[in-house]
Amino acid sequence: MSKPATGPLAGLRIVEFVGLGPAPFAAMQFADMGADVVRIARPDATPTIPDPISGRGRPTVEADLKDPKQAEMVRKLCDSADALIEGFRPGVMERLGLGPDVLLDRNPRLVYGRMTGWGQTGPLAAYAGHDINYIAITGALAAIGSAGKPMPPLNLVGDFGGGAMFLVSGVLAALLSAQRTGTGQVVDAAICDGTIQLMTMAHDLASAGQWQPRREANLLDGGAPYYGAYECADGAHIAIGPIEPQFFELLRQAVGLDESAHALRADPRNWPALKDKIAALIIKRPSSEWLALLEHSDACVSPVLDLHEAAQHPHLVARQSFVEIDGLTQPAPAPRFSGTPTEAHPRPRDLLPLADAVRAWSN
Numbered sequence: 001m002s003k004p005a006t007g008p009l010a011g012l013r014i015v016e017f018v019g020l021g022p023a024p025f026a027a028m029q030f031a032d033m034g035a036d037v038v039r040i041a042r043p044d045a046t047p048t049i050p051d052p053i054s055g056r057g058r059p060t061v062e063a064d065l066k067d068p069k070q071a072e073m074v075r076k077l078c079d080s081a082d083a084l085i086e087g088f089r090p091g092v093m094e095r096l097g098l099g100p101d102v103l104l105d106r107n108p109r110l111v112y113g114r115m116t117g118w119g120q121t122g123p124l125a126a127y128a129g130h131d132i133n134y135i136a137i138t139g140a141l142a143a144i145g146s147a148g149k150p151m152p153p154l155n156l157v158g159d160f161g162g163g164a165m166f167l168v169s170g171v172l173a174a175l176l177s178a179q180r181t182g183t184g185q186v187v188d189a190a191i192c193d194g195t196i197q198l199m200t201m202a203h204d205l206a207s208a209g210q211w212q213p214r215r216e217a218n219l220l221d222g223g224a225p226y227y228g229a230y231e232c233a234d235g236a237h238i239a240i241g242p243i244e245p246q247f248f249e250l251l252r253q254a255v256g257l258d259e260s261a262h263a264l265r266a267d268p269r270n271w272p273a274l275k276d277k278i279a280a281l282i283i284k285r286p287s288s289e290w291l292a293l294l295e296h297s298d299a300c301v302s303p304v305l306d307l308h309e310a311a312q313h314p315h316l317v318a319r320q321s322f323v324e325i326d327g328l329t330q331p332a333p334a335p336r337f338s339g340t341p342t343e344a345h346p347r348p349r350d351l352l353p354l355a356d357a358v359r360a361w362s363n
Helices: 022-032 068-079 100-106 131-136 156-181 191-198 200-207 245-255 261-266 268-282 287-294 314-318 354-362
Strands: 013-017 036-041 060-062 083-086 111-116 185-190 228-231 237-240 301-303 322-325 328-331
Touching: 013 022, 013 068, 022 036, 022 083, 022 111, 022 156, 036 068, 060 354, 068 100, 068 354, 083 156, 100 111, 100 185, 111 156, 131 156, 131 191, 156 185, 156 191, 185 191, 228 268, 237 268, 237 287, 245 261, 245 268, 245 287, 261 268, 287 301
Parallel strands: 013 036, 013 083, 036 060, 083 111, 111 185
Antiparallel strands: 228 237, 237 301, 322 328
């Protein structure tokens, strides 16, 4: 509708009802992969969180969905769509006359993607919540943080990992089904459900008796001395993750640990003592020296970078993992496709008239 057709999803039409967090992030993924996405926003709506990046690659249409004429025009837009994404509480779209029963009756092949925290059903479905609440009931929040208290992992685990990316995979799966059968369906993507999926490895470890129900006591939660961040003499931190014995041996030799470190690492009861030994050695030298010695090796050592530093890291620069659009440095599309390359397009500055959007998709 407003950008060249590139990427593996070129030709796919998706209507996005503008919301918060995971739904627009999912729509950005579709737009980056070439889908023709149009955003439906309330008139004069001010975003709770600025979205010049997550709103990229797709035009915005303002529509008062409580106005019967405008709501009907949006329904006509959905008649020509392959998929729809919405992130409202259960029942909101139905009250607007835009629920799945109405739209699937008009467009039987439509895939109707619904993004919520609690899901469309269940005792909490009607209530407000945010990422921290959704991951709290799954076991994920309790497993992340210091030994003293849980720590929200930004909103990466819930909104984006357990939410948006499961919405993307669910909508894509339903689209494949619709291509084969001619019949669309509703995709109920709940952040709590997706987050539980993300905890599969923790459940694997627990079922094998290798997971303690407390923080900083396990392999990947900061408990293991060979999997964590250590402060250097310059105040910067390096991430150390040589889980395998042969990789740990490289670290051991480089930092000056004696050979007893292997015996200490094998018994979780000795982990605190070994962690102290490693910390005492790492703090003696600046991060630049440790990285010069270890980053280009199998010792599994990396710098801990902030957002601005990450965009300058040589590996990410070489892979062009960040792009600059309209003067804003931002994540490049991922993953990468050899035959149908993806491309991030800027967010259109001007609103697209609703009538023009309907006309474009009706032709």
